[in-house]
Amino acid sequence: MGDWLPGDAKKSAPQAGAGHRQRLRQRLLNGGAEALADYELLEFLLFAAIRQGDTKPLAKDLIAHFGSFSAVLAADPQALRQVHGMGEASAAALHAAALAARRMARGAVQDRPVLGSWQALLDYLSIDMAHLTHERVRGLYLDTQNRLILDHLLAEGSVDEAAIHPREVIRKAFDIGATALILVHNHPSGNPEPSRADIAITARIAEAGRLLGVTVHDHVIIGREGNVSLRAKGLI
Numbered sequence: 001m002g003d004w005l006p007g008d009a010k011k012s013a014p015q016a017g018a019g020h021r022q023r024l025r026q027r028l029l030n031g032g033a034e035a036l037a038d039y040e041l042l043e044f045l046l047f048a049a050i051r052q053g054d055t056k057p058l059a060k061d062l063i064a065h066f067g068s069f070s071a072v073l074a075a076d077p078q079a080l081r082q083v084h085g086m087g088e089a090s091a092a093a094l095h096a097a098a099l100a101a102r103r104m105a106r107g108a109v110q111d112r113p114v115l116g117s118w119q120a121l122l123d124y125l126s127i128d129m130a131h132l133t134h135e136r137v138r139g140l141y142l143d144t145q146n147r148l149i150l151d152h153l154l155a156e157g158s159v160d161e162a163a164i165h166p167r168e169v170i171r172k173a174f175d176i177g178a179t180a181l182i183l184v185h186n187h188p189s190g191n192p193e194p195s196r197a198d199i200a201i202t203a204r205i206a207e208a209g210r211l212l213g214v215t216v217h218d219h220v221i222i223g224r225e226g227n228v229s230l231r232a233k234g235l236i
Contacts, residue, residue, distance in 0.1 A: 042063065042094075049092070058085040062083055077092065080095070102124075102128055109124050112147065125184055125227070126227060130222050130224050131224060134157070137153075138153055166201070170208045170212050173214045181216055182219070183218070189223065194228060202235065219231075
């Protein structure tokens with residue numbers, strides 16, 4: 001059984017919103033990518049769990065609570081359920097949509113040269129990391145054709161040498177037969193501009209790579225406000 005809306009919406013659930021849902025469906029199918037506003041797309045996703053009634057107030061409450069459509073989809077299911085009107089089924093529906101988006105983005109970079117699919121890589125990383133509430137550091141290890149061998153979690157927490165040991169980062173490349181790597185981490189503040197610590201640890205890892213024959217192509221920082229490439233800034 002789907003979730004139920006609270007209050008007045010529940011009382012009128014058998015009759016409420018049928019025409020609105022049909023109109024929204026037709027706009028979705030016929031109007032193109034921007035046919036629906038963010039809250040309307042969220043409404044539509046909630047239809048799967050809340051079979052009758054008006055989901056617009058709940059959709060707007062979710063965006064107000066988390067700050068944006070993207071942040072709603074990135075939210076943990078337990079956090080979603082803290083919003084009044086959300087139940088297990090509706091949290092699962094939104095979580096499934098988020099997982100589908102991640103897998104679609106990941107599919108655009110799998111089995112392809114990463115450097116030739118750079119925007120697709122950035123899109124994937126942004127979907128996966130931009131709304132994290134803690135720092136996560138990943139190493140994308142590449143083969144001789146710059147195809148992804150391993151997306152490896154290097155550390156959770158701040159980016160410094162206490163958490164990330166440059167020689168260990170490079171040793172992992174030898175263990176799996178990688179010849180190059182891309183460092184990636186996120187800034188929970190939303191601002192992707194590199195800190196002094198980001199620049200310093202990148203330089204140490206790149207130097208360790210040069211000594212041992214492993215190329216560090218880039219260090220990409222992801223934030224809600226965008227992303228920054230240290231190579232594009234001339235910092236590698």
